Amino acid sequence: MKAVFSYLVVFVFFGLVAPNTLAADAVKLGMSAPFSGPTKHLGQATREGAQAYFNKYNATPEGKQTPIELITYDDGYEPHNTYKNTLKLIQEDKVFALFNYVGTPTSKAILPLVKRYNIPYLFPYTGAEFLRWPVVDQVYNFRGSYYQEAETLVNYFVKKHRIKKAGLFIQSDAFGIEASRGYVKALNRKWITNTFQVRYRRNSEDIAHAIEQMKAQKPDVIFAVGTYQPVSQLVNELRRDNINTPVATLSFSGAEALRTHLENFEQIYISTVFPNPKASDLPVIQEYREDMAGHELSHESLEGYLNAKLFTEMIKKSKKPITHESFIISTESHLFDLGGLALRYSAENHSTLLPITLNKVTKEAIVEIKD
Template sequence: MSVIFFFFTASYKSMEKNSIILGASLPLTGINSHLGKDVVVGANTYFSHTNARGGVQGKKIEFIQYDDKYEPENTFSNTIKLITKDDVFALFGFVGTPTVKRVMPLIAESNIPFIAPYTGASFLRTKDTPNIINFRSSYTEELDALVEYLTKQKNISRFAIFYQNDDYGEEGYIALSNALSKRNLTLSAEGTYKRNTLSIRHAIHEIETAKPEAIILVGSYKPTARFIEKVKEQIPSKMIFCPISFVNADALMGELHGKGDNILFSQTVPSYDDFYSKEATEYLKNLAFYYPEEKPSLVSYEAYLAAKTVVTALKAINGIITPSKFLDKLKHIAPQTLDNIPLVYHNAQLLNQVYLSNYVNGKFEIIQKYEY
């Protein structure tokens, strides 16, 4: 029996169920576990809120997750299980570029919706896979925003990059190189580390001799934190560290014990502690109710907003809920669905903003916003 047959069988069966089953493969153990757990907490906060109010057309939303430890082969086997064993209606909330890339052949050849992966990878933003709908802005946009701000506002011209030596790091490296090239600049230095390790020593050696003014950080939170700490110890100059959103800013600040000096963060959603935002206030209230032991984070806030968008699209469907109707409603969702966070389906994604922030007095303060 072919994989394609499995896909269509799963989609057909899921329509007949009393629940709407969504499935994810993400890191729930290992050095990236904080990221996967935050996605689950944020998404389940809104799904629980929805289920408590009757669900969608009387159906509860069930969110199944499997741990892949941020390893692509685990993601592949988990995805097969979600489709063939669990009969998921859609795949939602996968985490990571190398992990998602491993399952692209399955996704591309199927009609199963693949929604809101936590990655800004360019290969997810093409016209070739209409069943993929990203929620977040791309790494290309994040890197462009960082370079635009640093060159225009800080007059910086010497850039280095610290990145994960895999598909994720390569995406960041290419995006940064292109952003610099647009402004007639080139990289001064680069250093890499191996995925799921803390082996950063060689990267520091490669970068420190170039004396960059800013270092773009395309990694996960634990190795990124160790890198920042070591560089600050060895190089006293006031260079700016610039982690992109995948780093998981809240987890990074936890690792750095709240020491956010000289760090410029890139975010794909506004800060969750904006009390002028209806969405932020709702998120904090529901998180405290459903997960009283969990602290708010940008990652869980983004997953919450993505889940709310999914539910809004499902509720807009008339008659039988099908994958094709669901995808259509997502692509034509009302721009003001999330209050002051505009949604516009463009470039296979719904969010098209990048927010740059500093960490001050325990909060992420937005200092610049860019629209794409």
């Protein structure tokens, strides 16, 4: 009875303000992401992966009848730009949903708009806890949380390296706050209380002071929170000084981008939220490789591809004509098997619990650690 009541609440909620019924000729999705600046690889890769799947779907008979159009704007990973882009997508472009956004501070900036306009916010590239709990009616997450990623990394280093002192190298914004909480919680659960944090400014290359602070503390491991630029700069600077402290970072750094910017690959680790795009034998990832033939394969473009396939499956299973109401019913009442990746949402849970993958970054590849 509780689930039925929750559905009724959603029906009324989504009918209040946002455009309710899709145009017969197209499903419009809006995406604001960094296509320029230090984090552009994330926006470009996730868009490329999503567009690859939408292109394939749009070429099918069903896709020709109801094509999916992805409208994108560059925000440079700056929240004020994301806010302006989102208003334009909602008010002028009249998109059905916001999709494939990138970042925690950017998501935090536009969450009031998502709630005000009662518009679905689908599969953002962030593991922020405030988008997961308590459940936000409009938000559906696909990737794992930063808390999950942090716990995976901490558990590995406690077990394999028997760490006693941990340093946190943190981007000073909402992303850094969210991720550092995850690390601290995971460390406390393992009784590791000898920790310290150094912070640096987002979208800044001036992180020398933060790196010097980290060197002075001499931790057993450094857990980094940031994009590939500051993390690779940290690693390169440490290794030039013959400091081989293990450095572990979250998926947001971008595995391939990080690898291509490292000078030394000694003891570098990264967590990822999906299996290896180049090596996994999951049917959906084999499909991704076929559809991305001739393009660079990466965890980031894979995530965009999976996001697009999941949305398309939701649309296919929605009762016609497609409205926000029918979309929510479909989303919360079906099991979605994308080809080896199966997930289910409910009124009480808008996040998945797919396993986190731990990887070592080598000069040749991103190599999954099995244990």
